[in-house]
Amino acid sequence: MNAFNRNVLSAAVSVVILSLGGLAHAEETIKIAVAGPITGPVAQYGDMQMIGAQMAVAQINAKGGVNGKKLEAVLMDDVCEPKQAVAVANQIVNQKIKYVVGHLCSGSTQPASKLYEEEGVLMITPAATNPAITQQKYKMVFRTIGTDDQQGPTAGRYIAQTIKPKKLAILHDKQQYGEGIAKEVDKTVKAAGIKPVLFEGINKGQTDFSALITKMKKDGVDFVYYGGYHPELGLLLRQSKEQGFDATYMGPEGVGNKDISAIAGPASEGLLVTLPADFSTNPENADLVKVFTDKSQDPTGPFVMPSYAAVQIIADAITGAKTEDAVKLAEYIRQNSFDTPIGKVAFKENGDLKEFEFVIFEWHKDATKTPVK
């Protein structure tokens, strides 16, 4: 390379660097990573998370942002797969993003949370309910949703006290979330003196359940609890109806979205689902709900408001603690309480909410739901 070329090259490089510096300066924002499934079989839940978080970012920015800086949501797709979640977490750490709203599935939240803890990134999951996530004594991990050891017993008590099934079957998808909650239900009903006739795992992605249904039908099962997500349960419901197996099914919040009715059709009528209370019906949220519906977004999904709350908590903490240091913010969040669309929230030492309520809904074939308790 001759001298002329070298000069031109270095000039070009410095121009590029200067302009990059200029860009960075012009748009100094506080970045919040929103990590969840944007693609894949449970992307519907990711939608809820994304619209909730983005709405919070938009509204906070409209009010002038945080300490004069705008918030910026950086969407990350983990497909709800543990491996992908770790890759996403690494990306977040490498991009020096300090705050994460996510992840969504318990199975992907768990491995990612370890990284955030080590790297000092503040993580608030609006959706992962497996108890193990907050049992690691991590300092940087919070959630704005209840846990399966609240949700499972809620379902279990309802089964034992209200349904009183003659023969109960408990199924799960062998994933951290599904199996975890199925075990909680199992524990609760056993304590109430009901012994399930069947406790079995199915395979994630399985499409044919006819053999299992035949078995339950023969055993005279009249109530089935399913721990897992909607694609498998949808097929279970549909194939049950077809075989003339008419037990009532119940599932956790992972089955409660519109797609279950798209898959199961009329068979989804009467399904019982434990979900966070529908925050969109709270009169105090009426204004917020209107903004969502004006943008033709659905605010009734179980993870929309918890995601909104997670972003808001981060923003409020930055304002309140007058720092952007994630470790100090975690401390601040643990000690203070916040007014959010999911109510006034305060956290336990381990990062769980002090209070959170699950409600039992009855699902209908047109994908609407009505509270039963």
Place this chain on the structure above:
Amino acid sequence: MSGFSLLEFIQQIINGLTLGSIYALIAIGYTMVYGIIGMINFAHGEIYMIGAYVGLLVITVFGLLGVDSISLILLATLAISILVTGSYGWTVERLAYRPLRGSPRLVPLISAIGVSIFLQNYVQIGQGARDVSMQPVLTGGWRFGPEDGFQVYLSYMQVLIAVVTVAFMAGLSLFIGRSRMGRACRACSQDRAMANLLGIDTDRVIALTFVLGAALAAVAGVLVSMYYGLVNPFIGFLAGLKAFTAAVLGGIGSIPGAMLGGVVLGLAESFASAYLQTEYKDVVAFGLLILVLLVRPTGLLGRPDVEKV
């Protein structure tokens, strides 16, 4: 668990045969390609997935048009899906395998895996990565057994799956056994170089093999989308794996073997789920494969002289 019931046993056989028919249809694609060029076409599961998508789309379009004759919907859907999926099969062979003919065995294998990943992502981009679902077209069935006890249920859809499968298998057997092109196929599978010397256009035979395999996978895809009503771009992987297992179980390279392997696999899964635990059904299915291969390394109906990969 409660005791043995004959009616339940019959129901489980019905469940297993339905599942097995689907496996068998897909397995034939693997076995035919292997029989003729000695290569495992790992993209075959994706071809089946495309067949299922086309089936679901066509049925939905018919639904929107208000056509409600089941036989018309079925025939038209099968025809369109076979046409589209068959052309994918042909194109894949032409672009990804034919240029590699004569290269070491591992090369087309890698190419097949590449095609598989490509097709999966291609459908993901085109159709979205989410589940696409459809309500059942054909509902209802027959019930047998005591009014107040366990009733065996045989749905029209299950009968349809069995009938369509048997019809296409019989058609394929006739084609391979009786037609001129079928004879050319058999000749190629015995000795491709010799068949070529004797004036058979082997490239055409190989292309035909891919198209036939894809057509049967399309049939399986259409039946699956009618029966389960749920497809996504990832269904090809597991189905392909199971069908490949069925092909190996029956003896890879042998068409009756693939049919038998599919049915055996379906029954094994069904019984494992019924009398053990559902989570063990794959353990039993693959355990059976290992067992059969230990006793009969060439599979149930495989010829001992096949030695290709």
